[in-house]
Amino acid sequence: xxxxxxxxxxxxxxxxxxxxxxxxxxxxxxxxxxxxxxxxxxxxxxxxxxxxxxxxxxxxxxxxxxxxxxxxxxxxxxxxxxxxxxxxxxxxxxxxxxxxxxxxxxxxxxxxxxxxxxxxxxxxxxxxxxxxxxxxxxxxxxxxxxxxxxxxxxxxxxxxxxxxxxxxxxxxxxxxxxxxxxxxxxxxxxxxxxxxxxxxxxxxxxxxxxxxxxxxxxxxxxxxxxxxxxxxxxxxxxxxxxxxxxxxxxxxxxxxxxxxxxxxxxxxxxxxxxxxxxxxxxxxxxxxxxxxxxxxxxxxxxxxxxxxxxxxxxxxxxxxxxxxxxxxxxxxxxxxxxxxxxxxxxxxxxxxxxxxxxxxxxxxxxxxxxxxxxxxxxxxxxxxxxxxxxxxxxxxxxxxxxxxxxxxxxxxxxxxxxxxxxxxxxxxxxxxxxxxxxxxxxxxxxxxxxxxxxxxxxxxxxxxxxxxxxxxxxxxxxxxxxxxxxxxxxxxxxxxxxxxxxxxxxxxxxxxxxxxxxxxxxxxxxxxxxxxxxxxxxxxxxxxxxxxxxxxxxxxxxxxxxxxxxxxxxxxxxxxxxxxxxxxxxxxxxxxxxxxxxxxxxxxxxxxxxxxxxxxxxxxxxxxxxxxxxxxxxxxxxxxxxxxxxxxxxxxxxxxxxxxxxxxxxxxxxxxxxxxxxxxxxxxxxxxxxxxxxxxxxxxxxxxxxxxxxxxxxxxxxxxxxxxxxxxxxxxxxxxxxxxxxxxxxxxxxxxxxxxxxxxxxxxxxxxxxxxxxxxxxxxxxxxxxxxxxxxx
Numbered sequence: 001x002x003x004x005x006x007x008x009x010x011x012x013x014x015x016x017x018x019x020x021x022x023x024x025x026x027x028x029x030x031x032x033x034x035x036x037x038x039x040x041x042x043x044x045x046x047x048x049x050x051x052x053x054x055x056x057x058x059x060x061x062x063x064x065x066x067x068x069x070x071x072x073x074x075x076x077x078x079x080x081x082x083x084x085x086x087x088x089x090x091x092x093x094x095x096x097x098x099x100x101x102x103x104x105x106x107x108x109x110x111x112x113x114x115x116x117x118x119x120x121x122x123x124x125x126x127x128x129x130x131x132x133x134x135x136x137x138x139x140x141x142x143x144x145x146x147x148x149x150x151x152x153x154x155x156x157x158x159x160x161x162x163x164x165x166x167x168x169x170x171x172x173x174x175x176x177x178x179x180x181x182x183x184x185x186x187x188x189x190x191x192x193x194x195x196x197x198x199x200x201x202x203x204x205x206x207x208x209x210x211x212x213x214x215x216x217x218x219x220x221x222x223x224x225x226x227x228x229x230x231x232x233x234x235x236x237x238x239x240x241x242x243x244x245x246x247x248x249x250x251x252x253x254x255x256x257x258x259x260x261x262x263x264x265x266x267x268x269x270x271x272x273x274x275x276x277x278x279x280x281x282x283x284x285x286x287x288x289x290x291x292x293x294x295x296x297x298x299x300x301x302x303x304x305x306x307x308x309x310x311x312x313x314x315x316x317x318x319x320x321x322x323x324x325x326x327x328x329x330x331x332x333x334x335x336x337x338x339x340x341x342x343x344x345x346x347x348x349x350x351x352x353x354x355x356x357x358x359x360x361x362x363x364x365x366x367x368x369x370x371x372x373x374x375x376x377x378x379x380x381x382x383x384x385x386x387x388x389x390x391x392x393x394x395x396x397x398x399x400x401x402x403x404x405x406x407x408x409x410x411x412x413x414x415x416x417x418x419x420x421x422x423x424x425x426x427x428x429x430x431x432x433x434x435x436x437x438x439x440x441x442x443x444x445x446x447x448x449x450x451x452x453x454x455x456x457x458x459x460x461x462x463x464x465x466x467x468x469x470x471x472x473x474x475x476x477x478x479x480x481x482x483x484x485x486x487x488x489x490x491x492x493x494x495x496x497x498x499x500x501x502x503x504x505x506x507x508x509x510x511x512x513x514x515x516x517x518x519x520x521x522x523x524x525x526x527x528x529x530x531x532x533x534x535x536x537x538x539x540x541x542x543x544x545x546x547x548x549x550x551x552x553x554x555x556x557x558x559x560x561x562x563x564x565x566x567x568x569x570x571x572x573x574x575x576x577x578x579x580x581x582x583x584x585x586x587x588x589x590x591x592x593x594x595x596x597x598x599x600x601x602x603x604x605x606x607x608x609x610x611x612x613x614x615x616x617x618x619x620x621x622x623x624x625x626x627x628x629x630x631x632x633x634x635x636x637x638x639x640x641x642x643x644x645x646x647x648x649x650x651x652x653x654x655x656x657x658x659x660x661x662x663x664x665x666x667x668x669x670x671x672x673x674x675x676x677x678x679x680x681x682x683x684x685x686x687x688x689x690x691x692x693x694x695x696x697x698x699x700x701x702x703x704x705x706x707x708x709x710x711x712x713x714x715x716x717x718x719x720x721x722x723x724x725x726x727x728x729x730x731x732x733x734x735x736x737x738x739x740x741x742x743x744x745x746x747x748x749x750x751x752x753x754x755x756x757x758x759x760x761x762x763x764x765x766x767x768x769x770x771x772x773x774x775x776x777x778x779x780x781x782x783x784x785x786x787x788x789x790x791x792x793x
Contacts, residue, residue: 290378318338460483
């Protein structure tokens, strides 16, 4: 915005400028616009001197050589011809004239504006006197008061870089809103052109809600933007300028924030037992002690993975919810939910859904920083799904693809026989070249190969039921895709459109999110080169550990059908009938001795194993001593061979395999060295090298437990995350390690007779997915949120 004082200063500088040598003329755009607060004018020029506005006079300019100075060959070569030297003042005058004219017009308009305001004030005073003739006219303020009442001039804007333009909020709102082809947003006092980012935004077109205004109110709701450090780095790539200083609050230096509607206001209520990573959008995992507690995960504790809010659908979706199916030739067919239920045969499939980031926290802890939600072991759940087969719907819609055998058929030599002529099958596309794109009501999108959708044993569903009930809102109501054996990101919720195309879904979640990279590819990998994640690799995890007396029974809380909090007791293990209660002691120190205690400490573990692609788990290996010795866990047979009673539906093994393991830990070499104490931080022990025994580690009775799984194709998990590290933290499938520190504690009086005793209990458990890890994750999130709030002040 023009200012009289800077313009006058510029004009003075231009008149004092005397160039020492000619400067070439540079072409400019045919039109140069000079603006001020009231109007703008246009000067049509062909050339402007390139130093007119960019050269500055120096306090002591270097004097040119005197005419009587010695002149040698070098001096004659650098001298400027007199005719060229006279070209500079002409171009200089043009530039100076522009500046003087700008200053004149600015001062003229300010004078007119001042007269207009003065006239209004006089008219107002005269009107008041007409209503009350006896009223005395207001006294004229003193010169000092008058000067103090004058409007303040625009605050000088020194924000770097000065070359960046300044934009008025009115322009941003009117010309760059969500309906514009060039949407802009503001953050703090900066302006960002997000036109090219909309297609790559993880939330898709949802970002357009903020277009034309500040983005902070939406980040206050979708808090993941404030806790993820790379979000700001991405936004800064689209920085184009600053908000004009006149539109900023003089105190906060930011524009006024309007209150916006919370799109998450109508989200469903969630079970309080879920471990929440972000509230808006809700991303929460099943607590580790409930993962695999039942073969089918209860819908209330089924893990929740959302990118946005839960869409609000009509109360009668069967008649109003329409699924659109578009074929490669552009032909489109619509199916209501009621039509899908009535026209097509229903099917059930029992399938496990797992987020690609499950156990990401494990990779972060053992390999390096990863971007994304720091999931524990609970971003995986298993359920029975009911719906119609996708391949049946595509066939009904008229999809035609070449027979798969044509891909391997030997070409036939051309013949003049009419019977050998092509019948037009060459125009039918091959299913291996096509993809099925899924689109959701809340803008999410993903795709799978068409060959998976048409595979008779692929069992891809359009599901409207879960565990014998209608789909809950959190899990895709009224309709969702279920793609067994594939990453859960392809099982799109709130499905409303299917497109059969020759390319993958163009969405961010297909092209630039759910992919994995090499350990060396860093924070800016080649997204186009990497393949999208489809079938999941083999993985496993420990979800429960109990030691000593804790192996007998355990209690956990749950929410009943009537929404009441209840508690139940479950039998965790019965280790070979071994007595694991309190052991009597008769020594003065009340410490256990080999003759008074059982030499073995019982331990029980449980967990899950899973492999994608329908591959069954063949074996689960367990180690109690950080991999020095191994044993095999017991695989729980949840799927029996009776079709009438089996809870497993599907042509392949789409479900997880639950496992359990019971054994013993050897106590310290000298039991008398263990001092019973209720404080785990003071328990000590003697070191031993025996496999499976408790070792001394930082004054703790600690050992590391490991689990790894092998599927029926003999795929196994990598030993560490170092070789599979990727900055996105996807597919964290290395051996799962959990560190336990059992405690020897005193029994209360009255247990096992009148005498006091001691017993072993589980003690501290540290590892991905356990309570310690959950609490650390929550503390990190709270700390990051506090840090962001401080940084914004």
